[in-house]
Amino acid sequence: xxxxxxxxxxxxxxxxxxxxxxxxxxxxxxxxxxxxxxxxxxxxxxxxxxxxxxxxxxxxxxxxxxxxxxxxxxxxxxxxxxxxxxxxxxxxxxxxxxxxxxxxxxxxxxxxxxxxxxxxxxxxxxxxxxxxxxxxxxxxxxxxxxxxxxxxxxxxxxxxxxxxxxxxxxxxxxxxxxxxxxxxxxxxxxxxxxxxxxxxxxxxxxxxxxxxxxxxxxxxxxxxxxxxxxxxxxxxxxxxxxxxxxxxxxxxxxxxxxxxxxxxxxxxxxxxxxxxxxxxxxxxxxxxxxxxxxxxxxxxxxxxxxxxxxxxxxxxxxxxxxxxxxxxxxxxxxxxxxxxxxxxxxxxxxxxxxxxxxxxxxxxxxxxxxxxxxxxxxxxxxxxxxxxxxxxxxxxx
Amino acid sequence: xxxxxxxxxxxxxxxxxxxxxxxxxxxxxxxxxxxxxxxxxxxxxxxxxxxxxxxxxxxxxxxxxxxxxxxxxxxxxxxxxxxxxxxxxxxxxxxxxxxxxxxxxxxxxxxxxxxxxxxxxxxxxxxxxxxxxxxxxxxxxxxxxxxxxxxxxxxxxxxxxxxxxxxxxxxxxxxxxxxxxxxxxxxxxxxxxxxxxxxxxxxxxxxxxxxxxxxxxxxxxxxxxxxxxxxxxxxxxxxxxxxxxxxxxxxxxxxxxxxxxxxxxxxxxxxxxxxxxxxxxxxxxxxxx
Numbered sequence: 001x002x003x004x005x006x007x008x009x010x011x012x013x014x015x016x017x018x019x020x021x022x023x024x025x026x027x028x029x030x031x032x033x034x035x036x037x038x039x040x041x042x043x044x045x046x047x048x049x050x051x052x053x054x055x056x057x058x059x060x061x062x063x064x065x066x067x068x069x070x071x072x073x074x075x076x077x078x079x080x081x082x083x084x085x086x087x088x089x090x091x092x093x094x095x096x097x098x099x100x101x102x103x104x105x106x107x108x109x110x111x112x113x114x115x116x117x118x119x120x121x122x123x124x125x126x127x128x129x130x131x132x133x134x135x136x137x138x139x140x141x142x143x144x145x146x147x148x149x150x151x152x153x154x155x156x157x158x159x160x161x162x163x164x165x166x167x168x169x170x171x172x173x174x175x176x177x178x179x180x181x182x183x184x185x186x187x188x189x190x191x192x193x194x195x196x197x198x199x200x201x202x203x204x205x206x207x208x209x210x211x212x213x214x215x216x217x218x219x220x221x222x223x224x225x226x227x228x229x230x231x232x233x234x235x236x237x238x239x240x241x242x243x244x245x246x247x248x249x250x251x252x253x254x255x256x257x258x259x260x261x262x263x264x265x266x267x268x269x270x271x272x273x274x275x276x277x278x279x280x281x282x283x284x285x286x287x288x289x290x291x292x293x294x295x296x297x298x299x300x301x302x303x304x305x306x307x308x309x310x311x312x313x314x315x316x317x318x319x320x321x322x323x324x325x326x327x328x329x330x331x332x333x334x335x336x337x338x339x340x341x342x343x344x345x346x347x348x349x350x351x352x353x354x355x356x357x358x359x360x361x362x363x364x365x366x367x368x369x370x371x372x373x374x375x376x377x378x379x380x381x382x383x384x385x386x387x388x389x390x391x392x393x394x395x396x397x
Numbered sequence: 398x399x400x401x402x403x404x405x406x407x408x409x410x411x412x413x414x415x416x417x418x419x420x421x422x423x424x425x426x427x428x429x430x431x432x433x434x435x436x437x438x439x440x441x442x443x444x445x446x447x448x449x450x451x452x453x454x455x456x457x458x459x460x461x462x463x464x465x466x467x468x469x470x471x472x473x474x475x476x477x478x479x480x481x482x483x484x485x486x487x488x489x490x491x492x493x494x495x496x497x498x499x500x501x502x503x504x505x506x507x508x509x510x511x512x513x514x515x516x517x518x519x520x521x522x523x524x525x526x527x528x529x530x531x532x533x534x535x536x537x538x539x540x541x542x543x544x545x546x547x548x549x550x551x552x553x554x555x556x557x558x559x560x561x562x563x564x565x566x567x568x569x570x571x572x573x574x575x576x577x578x579x580x581x582x583x584x585x586x587x588x589x590x591x592x593x594x595x596x597x598x599x600x601x602x603x604x605x606x607x608x609x610x611x612x613x614x615x616x617x618x619x620x621x622x623x624x625x626x627x628x629x630x631x632x633x634x635x636x637x638x639x640x641x642x643x644x645x646x647x648x649x650x651x652x653x654x655x656x657x658x659x660x661x662x663x664x665x666x667x668x669x670x671x672x673x674x675x676x677x678x679x680x681x682x683x684x685x686x
Contacts, residue, residue, distance in 0.1 A: 182469075
């Protein structure tokens with residue numbers, strides 16, 4: 001079995017296409033983590049802030065609101081953009097984009113309102129506040145960011161499932177169509193072959209994650225040594241991907257305030273993902289023993305992708321706390337295969353009891369064990385079907 | 398020693414093999430012959446454990462681990478086309494739990510024996526059918542199994558490769574191993590086989606040492622080339638006349654009848670080739686089936 005697994009892993013991970021992908025992802029991670037440096041070199045307009053000049057009264061009031069895409073220039077002759085205060089309004093000169101123009105527009109409107117308000121008596125300002133500002137209190141409202149993370153998790157799980165679950169089944173089909181299976185089975189038992197296929201799927205997934213992860217960590221370390229990631233974080237803040245400026249990756253990580261409970265949820269989501277992938281992989285392998293040609297394999301893959309797409313949209317559709325706690329979402333969170341999408345959604349959106357988690361994992365495990373045990377017999381009886389001179393198997397009495 | 402006792406594996410319509418018994422000693426080449434669908438491949442697959450037996454037993458006296466006891470060359474091409482020759486050999490050898498050192502050493506020996514050194518780094522898809530067959534043969538015997546099973550090993554080979562295969566198979570058997578082979582090319586395997594089993598409709602219809610079978614059979618053959626006119630057709634003792642190209646083969650009742658015809662033919666030779674033969678495997682099987 002060891003030889004079978006190492007051979008298959010070697011074929012999957014050590015081939016020209018894989019090496020090309022490793023190289024591509026390695027370069028991509030480098031580009032992403034050094035995006036600010038590359039852009040400053042090749043497209044400086046995107047990352048170098050515009051220098052802006054305004055009178056001191058305006059700067060005193062609005063300086064702190066100046067976005068990161070602008071930097072204040074004291075000398076009007078050296079500034080890219082100039083804001084003149086005139087008797088009847090404001091004059092802006094300089095070469096700017098539409099987006100930069102909108103930012104300056106907001107800045108001037110803000111300054112103008114503050115200046116006007118300062119000239120109005122306090123009693124009228126207080127009255128205006130009462131008219132303009134309504135006091136709203138929110139209670140039992142889910143945080144939008146949590147819904148967002150639910151969507152991200154569902155999509156991630158869905159694509160991982162699609163990527164990894166069919167790969168092993170294709171290998172079985174390939175071995176059958178090339179008649180190699182008959183020779184392999186003279187050296188390993190059906191049982192070993194069966195379990196090795198499942199392990200290969202898992203190992204492939206883990207090793208690919210490790211290989212690509214290594215590329216990411218390598219560039220991350222280089223970036224930390226280079227400038228602690230401050231340049232990149234600065235650009236991300238300037239582009240409004242980050243809500244606050246950070247000086248180092250460490251500081252940004254600390255701001256995420258990752259708690260043990262969040263880690264627990266991530267680990268549980270990963271557990272449901274692994275369980276689901278293993279189950280789908282197993283079912284695909286069991287289906288693949290009936291496939292005798294590449295054409296048949298292609299015919300089966302279509303409905304499989306469609307089915308998975310339906311499950312995906314179902315998970316997106318049933319993505320509210322109510323539906324997940326009381327509706328179909330609740331039932332699906334205990335249903336094998338579906339639980340890998342619905343239980344992580346529940347974990348992210350609602351409070352799930354430990355007993356519910358144990359029940360869901362238990363049902364998933366029982367389904368997996370049942371499939372493994374019955375699948376082994378099914379695999380043994382059908383693996384040699386359809387290979388050359390195998391009519392004897394088809395006609396078995 | 399390989400002993401198969403009353404092996405039965407039947408499928409619908411009585412296909413498969415029924416009540417097959419045979420014994421092979423070390424160093425013996427045993428031919429398993431029969432028409433298509435007579436049960437040869439089923440017998441091999443049962444021996445290899447690919448399909449379970451209905452009845453009977455297979456006993457092999459061997460000092461090797463179970464995984465290394467058998468080597469198998471299937472009739473159909475079964476190569477991983479995108480692999481290089483050495484990669485495929487490495488894979489099948491490692492499945493047989495050979496160490497890296499063993500694989501390295503044996504690979505060199507067998508590639509040399511089968512004249513494939515130049516193919517080492519070629520992908521199998523780039524190799525000819527004959528060369529792919531050679532590589533498959535290496536994969537089946539690199540671990541030096543006690544029993545080498547070859548299902549139609551000579552199919553699709555050119556004359557020089559047939560000769561090479563026969564030589565390798567004979568040498569392998571002489572090294573104290575058992576070779577079981579099936580083929581439709583009876584003329585080619587006849588000089589190789591020490592004993593044979595003929596299957597027909599799942600059952601054994603003839604079995605034994607080739608010499609014994611021939612000895613027990615009264616018919617003898619005289620072949621005369623450039624004899625389209627069947628000059629000796631009216632001689633006594635002829636049971637059957639067969640044409641093969643411009644050669645006529647007279648199958649006689651007894652050796653005396655055959656010698657009589659051969660003597661006559663020698664007298665009127667006129668440049669013709671005259672052969673007095675024992676019964677060939679082809680004749681025998683043609684006769685039996």
